[in-house]
Amino acid sequence: MTDKDKSGYRSDTHMIHGQFRTEKWEYDHHVIPPITASTTFRLDSASRGRQGFVDFGEPKKSAQAMNPVYIYDRLDEPTVGMLEDLFREIEQGESACAFACGMSAISAALMVACHAGSNIVAHRTLYGCTFSLMTNWLPRFGVDVRFVDARDLDQLRGAMDGETRAVYLETPANPTMECLDVAAVKDVIELLNRDRPGKERIVLVADNTFATPWAQRPLELGADLVVESLTKDVGGFGVDMGGMVVAPRRFHKSLRGFRKDFGGVLPPGGAWRLMVYGVSTLxxxxxxxxxxxxxxxxxxxxxxxxxxxxxxxxxxxxxxxxxxxxxxxxxxxxxxxxxxxxxxxxxxxxxxxxxxxxxxxxxxxxxxxxxxxxxxxxxxxxxxxxxxxxxxxxxxxxxxxxxxxxxxxxxxxxxxxxxxxxxxxxxxxxx
Ligand SMILES: Cc1ncc(COP(=O)(O)O)c(C=O)c1O
Structure with a gap:
């Protein structure tokens, strides 16, 4: 069935059937996909191996997607790939990259958006470990974080400058449940982005953990990147950790490169349970x-x-x-x-x-x-x-x-x- 044929079905149906067939991997006799359980992949020639490294992280063109070169689990593998395809669809983004947990997804999203010398403007109410990442770790790498009340748009605007690369918020916020107006925050950012070259544009990153993609799709509201902990209601049973970043295509390669070099890889068994038990019952x-x-x-x-x-x-x-x-x-x-x-x-x-x-x-x-x-x-x-x-x-x-x-x-x-x-x-x- 093509994507076009699927378009009339409702979201809860998509969450059950969405990506349970993939062109990346043949398992046509299974109703539920098997879990891949090999950390490394057989390569039939050195040139195919080389091709895998050359192609790594590039968004797949359709001919390659039919015959991807898998090399090693930390780079890419089919079960995690299916979960990513599913999230790309349910969050309605261009690219999805899975991580070992929510914190590894959040660190990756912020590290690919920023570099030494840039700053992040964040809403002041955040999950404690995200606050700790921003106050204890990012400054060590030259990334400064400014906390504001993002409900006050003047305060938000006032905190941003030429080196701001990301605005970060949770909505609803952990733990106080404040909802932040994503579209209004995006309008403020867009005014500043108007005269900036592509690489200097500020991105809006939203943590969707509390709402889940069932109750909120931040990209539709104006966010550029969505991060979420899949450990929570997406997983749903408290047995697996996981994280996801859904982002524009221009972050596809850098997110995968970050995961390859920093680690934080979601294991295939976890991806499988998140997909088969979690998303389908969300x-x-x-x-x-x-x-x-x-x-x-x-x-x-x-x-x-x-x-x-x-x-x-x-x-x-x-x-x-x-x-x-x-x-x-x-x-x-x-x-x-x-x-x-x-x-x-x-x-x-x-x-x-x-x-x-x-x-x-x-x-x-x-x-x-x-x-x-x-x-x-x-x-x-x-x-x-x-x-x-x-x-x-x-x-x-x-x-x-x-x-x-x-x-x-x-x-x-x-x-x-x-x-x-x-x-x-x-x-x-x-x-
Ligand atoms: C809003 C929010 N974001 C991110 C995280 C981090 O997720 P994980 O524990 O999967 O790393 C949490 C964890 O509680 C959270 O509440």
Missing amino acids: SLRVRRQTETAWEVARFLEGHDKVARVSYPGLDSYAGKEVARRQLVDPDGRFCPGFMVYFEVTGGLEEARARCERLVNHIASHSYCITLAVSLGMTKTLVETPGLMTHSVMDAGSQSEAGIHPGGVRLAMGLESPSDIIRDLTEALDGC
Whole structure:
């Protein structure tokens, strides 16, 4: 079947059948593709081997795509290639490159966009390890990072200069669930890009981990590159790590070159599970988890030990208009997602202590909520960003990022919503 013939089918169907046949690899008798399990590939002549190195990282022309030269797993291999083809399609980009985890995807995207002397302007609320990459590591290589509140477009514009090469944001942001207006940020960038030669153009990089491609396609909204952790709801079962960068064709070769030389390769078995179990069930899981998150967010909003709930589906949510425009499933339905952030009551110290009591109560008494980092699993997870995922940020940076000492992050699983609410009620009563 050609791509044109497939075009009338819906996205959830594509996620099941999308790339399960490939011109790169013959396995026509299998309904599910086999996993490639050889780190190296037989070459029938030195000239074919040489051709493989010469062609490496070049976008495949269709004749080559039919007969690619595979050399060694770290360069390219068919199972990971199928997952990349699938992501190129579902994120609607020109090129996709898979990595060992979300952090290796994020480092690669930023390192290929920047060089020593350039800078990145980032929204100040970010996953703790991304913040650490930007403050502890990139500066060592001469890349400076400036943090702004990217909802304030004047502040964003003011932070950019002739050496800016990337604007980076998470939307919704981890952990506070702020939605950033991708199109508005892109407009600011485009004004600056107007007079710049191609190589100096600023790219907009968006982390789509919290939404997943089911609930948001950042490239459609104006982002140039999408990065995501596949370890989370794309994988869906908490058994594999993975990361993906979807980018314009001009980054195809450099992303693969970066992966070849820095490593961070996704193993074929992981790619296979992410594709066969993860992506094909993503729409079902996100829909169910979103219904649960909505119900739990409403419950929390009505609880007297909860001071504030940040969930894009609530009427009280500050960025309602942006959320409703951006967080939509491929059929156009509003899909505010499976993550909920809330703050318990009390002054700073009191809230910090209450928050700790709450998660400790969950850790020792709850059946269906688990105290653990990560998100997007069949099991509901809870954590306190201030003490855990964002502890790399000092108190000042946490406060600037809107992370409250009494803040709690909940990642919905697939349990019955009433059971989750039951465990939460007991824990709130006990804190
Ligand atoms: C928003 C976001 N981006 C990236 C990552 C990193 O992903 P990984 O753990 O797969 O490296 C995480 C991890 O929690 C995350 O929450």
